[in-house]
Amino acid sequence: MPDSPAALSPAPHAGHDHRDCVRAALDAAERQCGRNGARLTAVRKRVLELVWDSHAPVGAYALLDALKAEGQNAAPPTVYRALDFLLDQGLVHRLERLNAYVGCPHPMGPHSAQFLICQSCGQVLELEDPAIGAAIRAGAERLGFLVSRQTIEVEGLCQACRIQTA
Numbered sequence: 117m118p119d120s121p122a123a124l125s126p127a128p129h130a131g132h133d134h135r136d137c138v139r140a141a142l143d144a145a146e147r148q149c150g151r152n153g154a155r156l157t158a159v160r161k162r163v164l165e166l167v168w169d170s171h172a173p174v175g176a177y178a179l180l181d182a183l184k185a186e187g188q189n190a191a192p193p194t195v196y197r198a199l200d201f202l203l204d205q206g207l208v209h210r211l212e213r214l215n216a217y218v219g220c221p222h223p224m225g226p227h228s229a230q231f232l233i234c235q236s237c238g239q240v241l242e243l244e245d246p247a248i249g250a251a252i253r254a255g256a257e258r259l260g261f262l263v264s265r266q267t268i269e270v271e272g273l274c275q276a277c278r279i280q281t282a
């Protein structure tokens with residue numbers, strides 16, 4: 117059964133306990149991989165943990181540096197292979213414009229999502245509104261266009277930063 121978005125969606129409130137987010141994400145990853153018979157190997161799991169270090173997107177080379185700093189003999193293909201696996205499992209998303217990765221708070225296999233990117237703190241909220249995806253598919257269909265993938269990136273200010281700047 118897909119996890120309900122409400123249960124796992126960790127809005128990055130200022131002062132929330134991020135360890136809960138990481139724990140929930142890793143639990144969800146284990147379940148997701150178990151369902152698919154996919155192996156969450158040590159390096160894949162570590163890369164997922166590193167992506168979940170915060171709610172801000174992280175680039176592949178920052179992940180590589182973090183692995184090397186831990187004494188792992190990692191090369192770029194190690195990181196990219198792990199990221200490809202995590203993307204395939206729907207455990208992380210790639211933000212195209214930032215060329216960076218962010219953990220999915222409610223992994224349930226591949227899904228289209230909308231990302232709210234805070235221009236002040238850099239944190240990303242995942243908005244998963246099926247109505248938006250459906251509206252895009254319907255609009256595209258009217259033009260004879262078949263959508264294979266959609267990544268919507270929206271910039272603005274998150275709630276915590278709005279309160280701070282108010």
Ligand SMILES: [Zn+2]
Nearest residue numbers: 126133134137
């Ligand atoms: Zn968190």
Ligand SMILES: [Zn+2]
Nearest residue numbers: 220221229242
């Ligand atoms: Zn997602």
Ligand SMILES: [Zn+2]
Nearest residue numbers: 234237274277
């Ligand atoms: Zn913010």
